[in-house]
Amino acid sequence: MAINIPNLDSILAAHQALKNQKPLVQCITNSVSVNFMANVLLSAGASPAMVDNPEEAAEFVNFAQGLVINLGTPTSALVEAMQLAIQQASHLKKPWVLDPIAAGALSWRGQIAADFLSFKPTVIRGNASEIIGLAGLGANSRGFDSSNDPAHSVEAAKSLLDHASAVSASGEIDHIVAKTSHETGEKFWLAKIKGGSHFFPLVTASGCSLGALVAAYTSVTDPFNAVVSAHAHYAVAGKKAHLKTDAPGDFQREFINELYNVTADDFEQYLEFSVEELVAA
Amino acid sequence: MAINIPNLDSILAAHQALKNQKPLVQCITNSVSVNFMANVLLSAGASPAMVDNPEEAAEFVNFAQGLVINLGTPTSALVEAMQLAIQQASHLKKPWVLDPIAAGALSWRGQIAADFLSFKPTVIRGNASEIIGLAGLGANSRGFDSSNDPAHSVEAAKSLLDHASAVSASGEIDHIVAKTSHETGEKFWLAKIKGGSHFFPLVTASGCSLGALVAAYTSVTDPFNAVVSAHAHYAVAGKKAHLKTDAPGDFQREFINELYNVTADDFEQYLEFSVEELVAA
């Protein structure tokens, strides 16, 4: 799908399309996230399917509208299922999202993630240090510093656009990069979305589940708008939930409520979003 | 156990027996459901045990009062554990429940489910399309149409009574079929229970956990009454929870509360239940 520059209208249109189409999202993910991720997708308006064994993973891609591959707790069987699903998604030109948890820190999954990159994920989503770590795995590793601030991962994210159509580093302010192609060459873009709550890092699998929501959105809009819309949906629901709570147990419950409840008005009222051209230094 | 026609009194008696006996239910289930299922059983009054490896599954059947086999996210090791547990349950004549998630849609698990059918589950529980899909796997497949309305799955459910003592298709109105044997031949029965909330499909594993609750009830009453009582317990708790909530995060929490809180008075006030003889068309 051709990449356009997202704005509030394109985000609202994607959100409405998600609600209408209820895309079926195949999740091959870690054991910590599997239940919360399914509930996030259901509340947000999508349909989850955790078909993650090597015997069925590729067959199910035929039915799925989106796919998320999350490296949180890989096992040899899970990795085999991932490989088969990715190959089938590539073959069918279906969108898929790579969430490279800790790929830069642990050697086995680092190899796996580097291999997966060659299959060209539609989107890569991680936190800042994961994006930096993943970029460092490539053949032309540039040795990025590790950091938790997404602003420090923009160069790493940009380098990953060799493999993916859009790359997101989430954090206090989510940073999302993509490029557009023009007759005069490529342009690089950076979208920023202010995250909704400091409680997110205290709810396990909230980042992983955002990756699944990105996969849901990739089935209804172009990759850049998909990543921005998923992060916007998350940030707005998170902000509304945060206003009602002051501890992580309540936040988790209210966040699920608000993923379900958010309206176009909420996006207009709560979303803090900007997009700018990234000019080479 | 001889099958009787359930009524409010038999449901209340089963609920009281569950609370008193706290049956130990072995769950070999999918990764999405494992935590929620355990909490559902605990709140409802049973004791869960997720012993699901091939090394211990059969040994644990010796201690368990009921067993649920759920095909949501099968792995080769999990399937081996299921086979061993089912064989031991058959050998010891302990009740077990088959939840054939997506068995009609995916070929590998379809084979597995067909194999499990030959071990005669006490109860089969699924949604309408799963019951239809499972019935279509048998040697004499009658090619039922796929549908989400349990009313359309009654013929499929009835055909599965060749293998199981009772079959349930859950949905907006749960449909449960069973047969009784008489000197003059067999009679077929259809029980209907109005489900408690449209939020159930937005809480992942709520259907799977109902299958586990059916397994709990099979240890305290006959199979038809067990299925009806478990669905009644669910529907009444769901209706009470629904009255207090308007979003899925809250519903999930209140449902766990109400599974624990429901009283005989609640069954009398909220249960919408009927049973009729099924006459061949």
Added chain:
Amino acid sequence: MAINIPNLDSILAAHQALKNQKPLVQCITNSVSVNFMANVLLSAGASPAMVDNPEEAAEFVNFAQGLVINLGTPTSALVEAMQLAIQQASHLKKPWVLDPIAAGALSWRGQIAADFLSFKPTVIRGNASEIIGLAGLGANSRGFDSSNDPAHSVEAAKSLLDHASAVSASGEIDHIVAKTSHETGEKFWLAKIKGGSHFFPLVTASGCSLGALVAAYTSVTDPFNAVVSAHAHYAVAGKKAHLKTDAPGDFQREFINELYNVTADDFEQYLEFSVEELVAA
């Protein structure tokens, strides 16, 4: 670390150290507990990491400050990961906690637990019957009776001090034993902490997650104080949560809130704690 006799001041100091240091705790645990355990650690102030495959388990121990090994739903791959992680923790002299779920009841995991004991866990945590069962697995089995009352497990717990620095049996009143070495020989100690709520047994994985919190505390204080502080943190949060709720769904949420919220004042107000010398009968 040398063992001291815990008191309110040492508990408060450990709690403050946990909040300041946010120790990274590697959890190799059962599938039921994995999500709740991560949220418990996050709310309490630690950082969870569920790195549990054989390819990475030992490598991650290099980064972890504490390790918990939980035998709830072992698989052959998980057990291999546990063995590798335990060996590396022993090699690096990093603290680790053994949670021997059902080790006395099932033969396969009984062998595994007995093998793990030889690697000298820093702490063993279980419920009373698990502590009794584990003690019965040793070469000099003394055939302890099974029981759910921690008071009946004190002799079993004491015998396990041959392998571990501190042993806890949790229940209505948690019983924790440890020994100190003096010029004149050894002294044995028994700490008791009144548990916070009768809803704990209705929230699956609440015991498992306590084991992970013990592992977190072992990285900031000596083993006896670590066990006592983790149990105290749990009991105080549980008591505060219990005051606000009357059903298990609400209790689970409030408990996560209170793990996050508890203050030094709360410990002073709610903790019911005693420690005494254990004199041989």
